[in-house]
Amino acid sequence: MTLAVDIILVISGIAVLLLGGDFLVRGAVALANRAGISPLIVGLTVVAFGTSAPEMVVSAAAAISNAxxxxxxxxxxxxxxxIFLVLGLPAILMPMATRAPGVGRNALIALAASVLFIALSWDRMLDLTDGLILGALIIVYVIYLAIGATRAKDDPVIAELTEAATVGDVPVSTGRMLFFLLVGIVALPIGANLIVEGASDIAALLGVSDAIIGLTIIAFGTSLPELATAAVAAMKRHSEVAIGNVIGSNIFNIFAVGGIxxxxxxxxxxxxxxxxxxxxxxxxxxxxAAVIAAVLVLTRRPIARVTGAVLFLGYCGYIAALAYTSLS
Structure with a gap:
């Protein structure tokens, strides 16, 4: 296939993947609500894992496909x-406060998760034991959130997940609920396969590693929902939602996506x-990035426009460095 066709495959795969993840979450939330499960539990399980489903499916498909x-x-x-793009770009538009309760604890957990992921990868292999460790930790983290919810209801990570389980276009009728679930279940693997196939071909055609494609095109595509959420939250002066969304997403990326x-x-x-x-x-x-996020949160320093610009330029510099090293 040509490069243009492969790029279309990847873009189409990302679109199908995000659509499938959205439909799956809505259908699953409707099913859980019908079963009488509390919004907190729905948010910490169905919503939390559902919103990470696109990344989980892509990484699992890539690993199985020898990529x-x-x-x-x-x-x-x-x-x-x-950290650099999703927090940096919206902060340029509107400074973001970092004083929300519970964010500091979650930032430290995200930092510890990054250290652990590097440590588990030190032998140059992410094997079954590593996956089970990370998988067990995401369960521990969800239990931690559930326990903490009883005394820290204003934790932005918990608040965002609970709100997502109670608002939005959740299907009401049984037929519509089943339709949403079916679309999500079918679309996720289709989107993942399109992405893996297209990305692998792009890497081969450009003469770069598949890691470069994963670090750039795929990572950017799967981060689009977080970017949209952060931009809207910043403009509405609800920056705690953006901070909670980003830090929670990073924790799930390492524990849940790394685990699977x-x-x-x-x-x-x-x-x-x-x-x-x-x-x-x-x-x-x-x-x-994890250290910078933790420092900003623990020092309660707002992410001002200048800081946002520095973060955004840092991301641009990182992408430029990847391009230089891959083409040199």
């Missing part, structure tokens, strides 16, 4: 984009090899 660089690049690139990647690759291929190139730049940029 481990794409799988790991999706995780690492999304976490980098979430390690488990699927471990069961099918004995593990997902981690390319040496991740240790040259990408892991350290991801770690630096």
């Amino acid at each position: 481990p660089g794409l799988a790991v690049g999706n995780i690492v690139g999304s976490n980098i984009a979430n 990647t390690g488990i699927s690759a471990g069961l099918i291929r004995g593990g997902a090899p981690i390319a040496q190139e991740f240790f040259v730049l990408d892991f350290w940029v991801m770690l630096a």
